[in-house]
Amino acid sequence: MNNDQQITEKTNAALDESVENISPTVQSSLDQARSVAVEKIEHRQPSVLNIRSLFDLRILSAAVACSFFAFLILPLISIQNTEQNVTDLLSSNSGLSELILLNTFDETELDVIEDIEFAYWLSQELDQDNGLHNG
Amino acid sequence: MRELDTFLREIEKRAFRMAQLATRNEADALDIVQDAMIKLATKYADRPSSEWKPLFLRILENRILDWHRKQKIMKKLFFWRKESHEHDEGASPNLEAEDNRFDPESQLQSEQLGERLLACIEALPMKQQQCFLLRSWEGLSTKETAEVMKINENSVKTHYSRALSKLKQQQAMSENAR
Numbered sequence: 001m002n003n004d005q006q007i008t009e010k011t012n013a014a015l016d017e018s019v020e021n022i023s024p025t026v027q028s029s030l031d032q033a034r035s036v037a038v039e040k041i042e043h044r045q046p047s048v049l050n051i052r053s054l055f056d057l058r059i060l061s062a063a064v065a066c067s068f069f070a071f072l073i074l075p076l077i078s079i080q081n082t083e084q085n086v087t088d089l090l091s092s093n094s095g096l097s098e099l100i101l102l103n104t105f106d107e108t109e110l111d112v113i114e115d116i117e118f119a120y121w122l123s124q125e126l127d128q129d130n131g132l133h134n135g
Numbered sequence: 136m137r138e139l140d141t142f143l144r145e146i147e148k149r150a151f152r153m154a155q156l157a158t159r160n161e162a163d164a165l166d167i168v169q170d171a172m173i174k175l176a177t178k179y180a181d182r183p184s185s186e187w188k189p190l191f192l193r194i195l196e197n198r199i200l201d202w203h204r205k206q207k208i209m210k211k212l213f214f215w216r217k218e219s220h221e222h223d224e225g226a227s228p229n230l231e232a233e234d235n236r237f238d239p240e241s242q243l244q245s246e247q248l249g250e251r252l253l254a255c256i257e258a259l260p261m262k263q264q265q266c267f268l269l270r271s272w273e274g275l276s277t278k279e280t281a282e283v284m285k286i287n288e289n290s291v292k293t294h295y296s297r298a299l300s301k302l303k304q305q306q307a308m309s310e311n312a313r
Contacts, residue, residue, distance in 0.1 A: 007302050008271045011256065014249035015272050019148045026161065030147045033169035037176040038140050 139180055142187050143172055150195055153268050156257050157199045167198040192273065193283045196265060203261055248309045255305040259298055262286070266294035267302075 022030075147168060154164035171194040179190050256264055262284070269280045270291070280295075281288045 003303060004299060007252075007299065007306055010248065010306070011252045011267075011302055012272050014252050015149075015152065015256075015268075017249065018253060019152050022148055022151070026151065026165070027148075029165045030151060030168065033165065033172055034140065034143045034147060036169065037143060037172035038136060040173055040176045041136050041139065041180050 136180075138184055139176060139187070142184065142191075143175075146188065146191060147172070149273070150191070153195065153265070153272075154199060156253075156264060156268070157261055158202055159257065163202060167195065167202060170198050171195040189275070189279060189283060192269065192275070193285075196269075196283050196285075199261070199265065248306065251305050251309055252302060255302055256298075259301060262290075263294045263298040263301075266291055267298035270295050 150168045150171065151164055154167040155161060158164050158167065171191060174194050175187065175191050179187065182190065256267065259267070265284060266280060269275045269283055270277070275283065277288050277291050277295075280291045284291070286294075
């Protein structure tokens with residue numbers, strides 16, 4: 001046995017002995033620490049499939065973020081395309097352009113237009129009635 | 136879960152001893168060991184049991200390193216405070232500590248040598264100390280020790296060699312004192 005082996009064996013023996021002589025207080029603290037650690041496992045949600053091990057949480061978060069982003073961006077892109085189509089059609093066909101223009105209005109705007117049209121029609125009707133009575 | 140409990144029960148004392156040698160503080164050592172246990176249980180319990188030991192030792196070493204970094208910062212911030220003990224990586228171990236319990240009996244001499252060796256281990260710079268403990272006491276290979284300590288294998292060999300050299304000096308001094 002060479003000197004290196006001898007010294008390491010003696011040192012290891014001293015370390016082993018020091019471990020065997022750990023105080024009851026320290027041992028009790030270690031027992032408590034171990035119990036706390038094991039309890040952490042018990043309180044984890046049981047999962048038959050262990051989904052967490054299948055999916056990295058970071059990848060899931062990134063996927064959700066991308067999906068959310070896609071849901072926000074895609075409608076905007078389709079609206080932009082629609083508006084561009086509307087612009088092109090307006091310049092080429094006035095009758096169709098009027099229809100398309102109306103279709104681009106939202107519900108509130110359409111209601112206002114209908115109210116205006118109704119008011120105009122009503123005024124026309126009243127004028128005609130007045131004309132018949134006077135005539 | 137029972138398997139993890141058994142593993143922790145087997146390793147906890149040695150882990151505590153390693154942390155205590157590094158910190159020279161029982162309470163801090165217990166905190167470090169508890170943190171390491173909790174992290175292993177919460178993050179790596181699903182790993183194969185063959186991986187638990189190197190994982191646990193790596194977590195333990197990281198905690199010890201964090202403790203040392205914190206102590207360095209605290210020492211710089213509160214430099215006026217008197218330190219109860221010095222723990223400088225560059226400090227040489229006190230190989231000539233007085234021993235008033237000298238006794239010619241061989242068993243007592245062996246015990247004294249053991250205590251001196253422990254004191255020498257405790258006084259080593261942190262990396263030399265942990266390298267020695269992991270290589271010699273825990274039986275890790277050079278490569279495994281390098282992975283645990285996040286240093287290269289040549290550094291492990293250097294630190295281990297220096298630690299061994301100081302221990303041999305201590306042994307020689309003990310033999311000369313007989």
